[in-house]
Amino acid sequence: MTKQAGQYRVAADIGGTFTDVVLLAPSGNYWTKKVSSTPQDYGEGIAAAIIQILTDNSVSNSAVDEIVHGTTVATNTVLESKGAKTGLITTKGFRDVLEMRRLRVPSLYSLLYDPPKPLVKRRWRMEVNERISADGEVLVPLDESSLGLVIDRFQEEDVQAIAVSLLHSYRYQQHERRVGDLIRQAIPDAFVTLSVDVLPEIREYERTSTTVINAYLGPTVKHYIDSLVSRAQCAGIDAPIRIMQSNGGIMSARTAAETPVQMLESGPAAGVVAAHELGMRLGIGNIISFDMGGTTAKAALIENGEVSFTTEYEVGSGISLSSQLIKGGGHAVKVPVIDLAEVGAGGGSIVWVDPGGALKVGPQSAGASPGPASYAAGGRDATVTDANVVLGYINPRQLAGGEVSLQPELACSSVREIAADPLGMSLHDAAYGIHTVANVTMIRAIRAVSTSRGRDPRDFAMVVFGGSGPIHAANMAREMSISTVIVPPAPGVFSAVGLLEARPEHHFVQTFITPVSNIDLEAINEALNVMVKRASISLAEDGYGVDQVRWTRQLDIRYIGQAHELTVRTHASFIDSLGMEKMVESFHSDHDRTYGHQAPEEPVEVVNLRLSARSTVGNVMPLRSLDDRSSDEAVRDAYFGPLQGILSTPVVGRGSLTSDSRDGPIIIEEYDATTVVPPGCTVEIDAENNMVIKVGSDE
DSSP: OOBOOSOEEEEEEEOSSEEEEEEEOTTSEEEEEEEEOOTTOHHHHHHHHHHHHHHHTTBOGGGEEEEEEEOOHHHHHHHTTOOOOEEEEEETTOTTHHHHTTOOOSSTTOTTOOOOOOSSOGGGEEEESOEEOTTSOEEEOOOHHHHHHHHHHHHHHTOOEEEEEOTTTTTOOHHHHHHHHHHHHHOTTSEEEEHHHHOOOSOHHHHHHHHHHHHHHHHHHHHHHHHHHHHHHHTTOOOOEEEEOTTSOEEEHHHHHHOGGGGTTHHHHHHHHHHHHHHHHHTOOOEEEEEEOSSOEEEEEEETTEEOEESOEEESSSEEOOOSSOOOSSEEEOSOEEOEEEESOSTTEEEEEOTTSOEEEEEEEOTTTTOOGGGOSSOOSOBHHHHHHHHTOSOSSEEGGGTEEOOHHHHHHHHIIIIIHHHTOOHHHHHHHHHHHHHHHHHHHHHHHTGGGTOOGGGSEEEEESSSHHHHHHHHHHHTTOOEEEEOSSGGGHHHHHHHHOOBEEEEEEEEEEEGGGOOHHHHHHHHHHHHHHHHHHHHHTTOOSSSEEEEEEEEEEETTOSOOEEEEEOOSSOOHHHHHHHHHHHHHHHHHHHSOOOTTSOEEEEEEEEEEEEOSOOOOOOEEOOOOOOOOEEEEEEOOTTTOEEEEEEEEGGGOOSSOEESSEEEEETTEEEEEOTTOEEEEOTTSOEEEEOOOOO
16 A cells, blocks of 8 residues: 655665665654666666655655755766866956966975866956955946957857856955846856855955856756756656755755755765764764765764864865865865765775786776676676675675675686786785775775874774775774774665755855954954844745754954964854954864964954854654665675684674674675674674674784
């Protein structure tokens, strides 16, 4: 019998290899589905997976109340340089700000470093006559005749998207507003982005780069979202679609189509949200979240119950991360994002040997098509998944409840051909070497958000998820001296669960440069209140009330004369002199922790005001998965390195575990993931149905 009750919610998370779907019932029960991604048209795979999970669980399409979606389409568009033909309009004399960048390189002594090419070709970077001073004074009025020549050029070149970033427009918006109005009148089909709508903040390069990326993504993301909405409606699903933002909040599909730059870390952010909510339920404030999928691995820090955010980010580099010290590897993006590090290492990462005879893993990936060699879908390259099949960690017959069939002999032949024979190693030692190299690569991401930020990973528990994460987690934790690893229920689709736990959220920023010694607190509070009004309007447009909103006010502060600042938070709704004093004290402490020193005697200044508005309404917390597809207990030979060798290892389903501790080695299989508990570790189930691994020595 088909269920007709409303308020079913669906989450869909696209990965490079799999698309994960979660169906949440009003009761809090949820079901999961894992299908291969469809890179040729991601919307096709999402729609098919949603319809399939509804059918499998006898839920009417019309019973769906909301779809929440996390996607990599924005990131992939930048990485693959497949965005729209984009033009840039800027102030005369500033045509090449994208080319000049910040003159920073990620490798200090690299003489051959080649920065990424600007997303706007020089012939489409155009100037208009106008000039605003740093104080907001109009030095040169806008010459609309010069703008007319630019518009004519863009029409001749058939430019699809136009970014407008005029000098000091954050101080005086009227020129940009007028330029935008005239462009829309002349070229109504163009996707127009104004910097004052995306980033009304100081720093010309970062502001221009962020505005350009938003325009570059606009037509592609709009087409993608329109297609997704159309497919859902054709399937009889008329529910609103919400999109995950990089900051961990969700927004309407309409808002996402207007500001796609907010979606660059859409997928990875959902996993951090889920890890944070899990930590809140368990009473654990310090967590390192680790997400290993088929293509990449991501790590983020949750400290004292708070997710770490940043506004300094780059997209398009080999390791995507935010850092005050490492810059220049990608295109600058200055919008609020969850502070995470991402490396190109996942289950589908391709194994290779460099000319010097060193074993390497990634960043190239076999993806969903053709996939690892063991998938028997045409792939011949050995991958991390193939190595784990050889080691006995992964079921040699199937993955995802039979959605993917495996042929272990193909895994063995690929690992032997690519690694074992060229390196003169045994098959098992080569596979274990691949497993270890992958671990070392992924530990880079964990170090980037912990030790590189002055945090000791021993003070944190690791929450691990993703289809491949629980296989590698215990050995990685051992290397980092992390004593506790938590594997949540449905770890393979945990990021999709995070989509259901996310709430509407909007962030605003306004440059407000003033020395603290001469600060006008009334003016600061008035400016923050203007942001509150804007946020209230945005939430209302997305269909949410503002009667239950969590407001977060922050100031960007720096020592006078510094080039960059640190963001300091206040819990007060009104900043008074005492509150300002406490924020300055926090700035000194954060500066010491970030850079290793502080200078309390030096004068400081406020640079930017920030406000975030997060709705606390709705979103039922998933309570209990109904996907009980546990395997019967069996035994499989697994190789745990040269010290332990091949061990006869119990293979059990999650449902076989209890609160009684079991010693490793043991392999736990479930529908969407496999967990490996190596020798020297123990595992048990806690009251929330999490697997808790206590990490011990491998000796």
